[in-house]
Amino acid sequence: MARANLSSVVVIEAAADLADREGFAAVTLSALARHFGVRTASLYTHVRDLSALLDSVHELALGELADRIAVAVAGRSGREALVALADAQRDYARQRPGRWAALQRPAATAPASAARLVALTWAVLRDYRLPDAELVHATRLLGATVNGFLSLEASGNFGHRGPTTDVSWRRAIDALDTALRTWPTEGNPA
Amino acid sequence: MARANLSSVVVIEAAADLADREGFAAVTLSALARHFGVRTASLYTHVRDLSALLDSVHELALGELADRIAVAVAGRSGREALVALADAQRDYARQRPGRWAALQRPAATAPASAARLVALTWAVLRDYRLPDAELVHATRLLGATVNGFLSLEASGNFGHRGPTTDVSWRRAIDALDTALRTWPTEGNPA
DNA sequence: GGCCAAACCTAAAGGGTTTAGGTTAGGGGC
DNA sequence: GCCCCTAACCTAAACCCTTTAGGTTTGGCC
Numbered sequence: 001m002a003r004a005n006l007s008s009v010v011v012i013e014a015a016a017d018l019a020d021r022e023g024f025a026a027v028t029l030s031a032l033a034r035h036f037g038v039r040t041a042s043l044y045t046h047v048r049d050l051s052a053l054l055d056s057v058h059e060l061a062l063g064e065l066a067d068r069i070a071v072a073v074a075g076r077s078g079r080e081a082l083v084a085l086a087d088a089q090r091d092y093a094r095q096r097p098g099r100w101a102a103l104q105r106p107a108a109t110a111p112a113s114a115a116r117l118v119a120l121t122w123a124v125l126r127d128y129r130l131p132d133a134e135l136v137h138a139t140r141l142l143g144a145t146v147n148g149f150l151s152l153e154a155s156g157n158f159g160h161r162g163p164t165t166d167v168s169w170r171r172a173i174d175a176l177d178t179a180l181r182t183w184p185t186e187g188n189p190a
Numbered sequence: 191m192a193r194a195n196l197s198s199v200v201v202i203e204a205a206a207d208l209a210d211r212e213g214f215a216a217v218t219l220s221a222l223a224r225h226f227g228v229r230t231a232s233l234y235t236h237v238r239d240l241s242a243l244l245d246s247v248h249e250l251a252l253g254e255l256a257d258r259i260a261v262a263v264a265g266r267s268g269r270e271a272l273v274a275l276a277d278a279q280r281d282y283a284r285q286r287p288g289r290w291a292a293l294q295r296p297a298a299t300a301p302a303s304a305a306r307l308v309a310l311t312w313a314v315l316r317d318y319r320l321p322d323a324e325l326v327h328a329t330r331l332l333g334a335t336v337n338g339f340l341s342l343e344a345s346g347n348f349g350h351r352g353p354t355t356d357v358s359w360r361r362a363i364d365a366l367d368t369a370l371r372t373w374p375t376e377g378n379p380a
Numbered sequence: 381g382g383c384c385a386a387a388c389c390t391a392a393a394g395g396g397t398t399t400a401g402g403t404t405a406g407g408g409g410c
Numbered sequence: 411g412c413c414c415c416t417a418a419c420c421t422a423a424a425c426c427c428t429t430t431a432g433g434t435t436t437g438g439c440c
Contacts, residue, residue, distance in 0.1 A: 148338020
C-alpha cells in the first residue's frame, strides 16, 4: 500500500483548503484523515494536536495576507494605499473564507507575519503624518473597521435588504480616510 | 429525588451564565446537565438541540443589549448619544463576555430585538441629518467599527504593548463622530 | 384516588480527539 | 545485497459530546 507521505505543511495546507471549501468548523482531524486515506491517529505524527493545527492555518493565512497586502500597497501612497490595503483584505476574506476565519481565531502563538502586517500598515499610515503617539490608535481603528466590516458582511449580519455592501464599503473607507486626514483636530480634544 | 424542575428559560439563562463564566465554547449540553444534576438527554425536553439553545442565548443577549442601549441613549442626542450607544456596547461586551460572544455567532432566527436595535441606532444617527439613502451605510459603519474594535480587544489582538485600549476607543468614537458630521462631503464623491 | 402530561431516566449509536504501543517501509551504512 | 533504524503508519481503547428511542416516575388536577 503506497504511503501518503505526509508532512506538516501538506496537512496544514489541506486543512486550509478544507476550511475554504467547507467552512472553518469542518476542519477536523477525522475529515483530514479521510481526505488522505489515513487513520486519524496517524496525523499526530505531523501535527501536535488540533489546536496547534488551527494555529498553523492561522499563521499560513496571515503570511499569505501579508504577501498580498505588500504587493497591493507597493508603489501607492496616501488614500490610494489605504484603499489598496483595505481592498486586499476584503478580497482575501472573500476568496479564502476559511483561511480568513482562521485569522479570527485567537492564535496561541504570535506569528512573524503579524509584525510584517503592522509594518505595512504603518507604512500606509505614514503619509497621513500623524503624531507618533497616535499611530497605534490609528492602526487599531483601521484594523477594527476593516475586520468588523468583513465579519459582519461574512456573517450576513448586514442583512440582504438595502443597497449592496459595496457602497457601504466605499463609505467606510472614505470615513477612515477622513478620520486619518483630520486626526489631530477632532471633536473636543480632551 | 427532588426534580430540577427545569424550563426553557432556566436552561437558556444557565447557558448564558456558563458562557460568561467559562467561555462560549464551554457551553455544552453535557456541562449544563452536570450543572443541573440531570442527564444530558433530559435537557432535550426543554431545548430542541444545541444549536437552538445557542440561538436562544443569542436572542437573550440581544434583548439585554437593546435594553441597556435604550436607557443609555435616553435623553441624549448628537455626539453624546453616539458615545452612550458605543459605551453601552463596550460595557456589555466586557461584563458579559459569553453572552457577547453568542452575539457574534450568526443566528438562524432574526430576533425581534434586532429591529429594536436598528431603531435605536437610527434614532442616534438622526441628529447627524444624513441623507436618507446614507443611513444604512452609516449604520453599517457604526456596527462594523464598534464590533470590530470589541472583537479585536477581546481576542487580545491589540497586543498588550502600547497605550491602553481606552484611549484607542475614544479615538475610534471621535473618528466616527467626525465621519458622521462630515458625511456628505467626503473624499471625491464619485 | 386515579389518571395524564411532562419531567426525567437508561440505552445505544455515532462522531470527534487523544494516547499508548505495535508494525512496516525504505534509505544509509557496511 | 543485507541489516537496521527511523519515521510513517497502524490498531486499540479511553474519553467526551450530541442525539434519538423508548421507558419510568412525579405531581397536580378532576
